[in-house]
Amino acid sequence: MPYDIYDTLKWNIVVSSNGDCFDRYLLRIYEMRESLQLIMQVINMLPKGQVFNTDKKIFSVSKTSMRYSMESLIHHFKFYTEGVSLPKNYLYLAVEAPKGEFGIFISSDGSAKPYRCKIKSPGFFHLQGLNIMAVNHLIADVVTIIGTQDIVFGEIDR
Amino acid sequence: MVNMSINDREMEVYNTYTILQVSVVYNEEVPRFCFHEQLSIAGNCRICLIEEMKSLKLLIACATNVVSDMAIFTETNKVLKAREAVLEFLLINHPLDCPICDQGGECDLQDITNLYGADIGRFYEYKRFVLNKNCGVFIKTLMNRCIHCTRCVRFAIDIAGIDILGVVSRGNLMEIGFYIDVLINSEISGNIIDLCPVGALTAKPYAFVSRS
Numbered sequence: 391m392p393y394d395i396y397d398t399l400k401w402n403i404v405v406s407s408n409g410d411c412f413d414r415y416l417l418r419i420y421e422m423r424e425s426l427q428l429i430m431q432v433i434n435m436l437p438k439g440q441v442f443n444t445d446k447k448i449f450s451v452s453k454t455s456m457r458y459s460m461e462s463l464i465h466h467f468k469f470y471t472e473g474v475s476l477p478k479n480y481l482y483l484a485v486e487a488p489k490g491e492f493g494i495f496i497s498s499d500g501s502a503k504p505y506r507c508k509i510k511s512p513g514f515f516h517l518q519g520l521n522i523m524a525v526n527h528l529i530a531d532v533v534t535i536i537g538t539q540d541i542v543f544g545e546i547d548r
Numbered sequence: 549m550v551n552m553s554i555n556d557r558e559m560e561v562y563n564t565y566t567i568l569q570v571s572v573v574y575n576e577e578v579p580r581f582c583f584h585e586q587l588s589i590a591g592n593c594r595i596c597l598i599e600e601m602k603s604l605k606l607l608i609a610c611a612t613n614v615v616s617d618m619a620i621f622t623e624t625n626k627v628l629k630a631r632e633a634v635l636e637f638l639l640i641n642h643p644l645d646c647p648i649c650d651q652g653g654e655c656d657l658q659d660i661t662n663l664y665g666a667d668i669g670r671f672y673e674y675k676r677f678v679l680n681k682n683c684g685v686f687i688k689t690l691m692n693r694c695i696h697c698t699r700c701v702r703f704a705i706d707i708a709g710i711d712i713l714g715v716v717s718r719g720n721l722m723e724i725g726f727y728i729d730v731l732i733n734s735e736i737s738g739n740i741i742d743l744c745p746v747g748a749l750t751a752k753p754y755a756f757v758s759r760s
Contacts, residue, residue, distance in 0.1 A: 446667035447662075447667050458669070459668060460642050460643075460671070461636075461639060461661065461668055461669040462668060463644050464639075464657070464665070465661075465662065467647070467652060467653075468658055468659075471652075
């Protein structure tokens with residue numbers, strides 16, 4: 391999971407009680423400030439020196455070693471023409487996106503290309519709330535409501 | 549029928565089977581260079597080594613018949629290390645031709661190295677050089693790339709019935725040669741293009757046309 395060190399970080403959970411568009415706007419601003427705090431903490435925790443995977447089975451080979459090493463040349467060739475083959479399995483992994491849970495389901499049939507890849511985008515589920523949120527409002531208010539829901543239309547157009 | 553197991557999977561098989569045949573039937577992957585379904589068994593590439601619990605040394609899967617109560621393991625550390633070593637020896641004298649080789653992308657040596665080989669080489673000497681052979685208008689030879697699986701030799705002797713291909717010399721000097729200095733003029737000689745696991749024998753009319 392990508393949240394290895396979350397328990398060592400400090401942050402405030404921003405909440406609000408009014409539930410209107412201005413509140414949602416303020417929450418976004420506070421969330422951005424909290425994100426900056428998290429980034430500052432994580433940057434200070436970065437280990438010094440080169441952090442680099444040396445397993446050439448799943449990582450690009452250096453151009454220098456390709457000039458003399460047959461193993462490196464073959465791995466470079468296979469890495470850039472075919473790609474890395476994953477074991478036959480499936481996985482759903484979610485990360486915390488600014489708008490909610492952003493998850494990817496990926497399924498492998500043992501080849502280098504995914505057999506199926508499905509993206510769960512957070513904006514798609516927020517849009518369902520528009521019906522409830524816009525009751526007894528003017529049409530002109532829908533623009534503000536959608537705006538403060540912070541939807542990316544690319545991810546709900548499906 | 550004998551009882552045996554591959555990777556702890558119990559199975560009952562005919563005792564005429566070799567270990568490699570059983571592994572093919574039960575989808576347990578064993579790599580091979582010299583073995584081919586239609587040819588006689590040579591057992592000289594040693595890439596299909598597997599571990600049998602009762603034998604001291606590793607066995608070659610292609611030329612060992614199954615015996616009762618065999619317990620075979622195809623992915624133990626010992627086996628993987630042996631395959632890595634075999635591949636290292638094959639790659640010592642293999643030229644750095646992948647980017648300009650017609651077999652690139654459909655090459656057994658590439659596939660098996662990618663699966664089982666080491667990811668970094670430790671060979672810093674000069675490579676061997678082998679003169680090309682004149683193999684007629686259809687077969688382009690680049691004998692530097694040959695890994696001595698002898699598939700072409702066995703095809704020529706067993707199936708084509710022409711006794712002109714063979715292996716000359718031993719060790720580092722080993723190469724595929726013609727006993728008689730003639731072109732392959734058999735009408736089925738073009739098959740050795742597909743038979744060759746590496747890019748040593750490729751199609752001359754189709755050279756550099758496309759990449760698979």
